[in-house]
Amino acid sequence: MSPPAAAASLLVLPDELLEDIFLRLDAMADLARASAACTDFRRVVSARRFRRRLRSLRPAPVLGCLALYAPFEFRPAEPQHRSAPAARALAQAADFTFSFLPGGPNGWLACDARDGRVLFYRLSFTAVFADLVVCDPLHRRYVQLPPIPGTGCSGYKDLDPFLDPATDGEKEEEQDLPFRVICAVAQSQHEFVAFHFSSATRIWFRTTFDWSTPLGQTMVEFFRLSDRRYAHGCFYWSFLGMGNLLILDTREMEFSVLDQMPGRNADHQTHDIVEVGEGRLGIVSVADGILELYSKALGKQKQWC
Numbered sequence: 001m002s003p004p005a006a007a008a009s010l011l012v013l014p015d016e017l018l019e020d021i022f023l024r025l026d027a028m029a030d031l032a033r034a035s036a037a038c039t040d041f042r043r044v045v046s047a048r049r050f051r052r053r054l055r056s057l058r059p060a061p062v063l064g065c066l067a068l069y070a071p072f073e074f075r076p077a078e079p080q081h082r083s084a085p086a087a088r089a090l091a092q093a094a095d096f097t098f099s100f101l102p103g104g105p106n107g108w109l110a111c112d113a114r115d116g117r118v119l120f121y122r123l124s125f126t127a128v129f130a131d132l133v134v135c136d137p138l139h140r141r142y143v144q145l146p147p148i149p150g151t152g153c154s155g156y157k158d159l160d161p162f163l164d165p166a167t168d169g170e171k172e173e174e175q176d177l178p179f180r181v182i183c184a185v186a187q188s189q190h191e192f193v194a195f196h197f198s199s200a201t202r203i204w205f206r207t208t209f210d211w212s213t214p215l216g217q218t219m220v221e222f223f224r225l226s227d228r229r230y231a232h233g234c235f236y237w238s239f240l241g242m243g244n245l246l247i248l249d250t251r252e253m254e255f256s257v258l259d260q261m262p263g264r265n266a267d268h269q270t271h272d273i274v275e276v277g278e279g280r281l282g283i284v285s286v287a288d289g290i291l292e293l294y295s296k297a298l299g300k301q302k303q304w305c
Helices: 015-023 028-037 039-046 048-057 084-093 168-173 217-221
Strands: 064-067 073-076 108-114 117-122 131-136 141-144 160-164 180-186 191-198 204-210 227-231 234-238 245-249 254-258 270-276 280-287 290-297
Touching: 015 039, 015 048, 028 039, 039 048, 064 084, 073 084, 108 160, 117 160, 131 180, 180 234, 204 254, 227 270
Parallel strands: none
Antiparallel strands: 064 073, 108 117, 117 131, 131 141, 160 180, 180 191, 191 204, 227 234, 234 245, 245 254, 270 280, 280 290
16 A cells, blocks of 8 residues: 655645735734744745735734833733733843843933833933943843034033834844934024934934024923924924924934924914824814814925815
């Protein structure tokens, strides 16, 4: 009697069909088990095209909240939240006390967190920032940034350091995700400066902008505490009583100004910048007890509606 046909007789499914099957699995744990079943499944699951489709259908889950003030604390999602098991595993694997920071966590101040990284700075009596560090709490490692050129002079007060979000293309790589740090400052009532650092070049670049409408001296001194929002690759700063926005396009590293904000009593309204569907920019405003939403297509000449 001849032996039964081996694996060669099994039905071979095309990658496109396997992708559709895997995308319909109920849980990410099921996808992980499928990936571990055989090399062909793992090849399909690890492909960039599949990861892109998966992210479009299943955005990254919320695992918890990180308190960026000492003592640092990660508050994981709790049962019955569907992310609770993954959140618990993250809390056990990562070091959210940041004990691996140079010299220990004492003296370090957290100023931003994004894409799995946390940005810290440490004050000094001799410079605006003696140290800037980007750390990865999951892998317990950090990168110490070189000094910002020229920040020891008195013209730079209250630098506002923050992380520039990774692009969709960078997130697809998943391994060794690059990072960028921006330090913005109102150098005077007319001049704004942004220092931009990339982990790829390890060099600080400087961008300046002269604003024809002067800021009050109080706004200059408290620029770091002004509202900063992010949408569609741009950071937005609003200044109470001015009715306009300072914009930094991180793709081109260029400043611009939105002179006329929509809405009633725009100079004194409370507002927020949001991303609206189909690539539109939105402003949610509250003035005179009325909540309003305005949106427009991206571009300087587009009209609000």
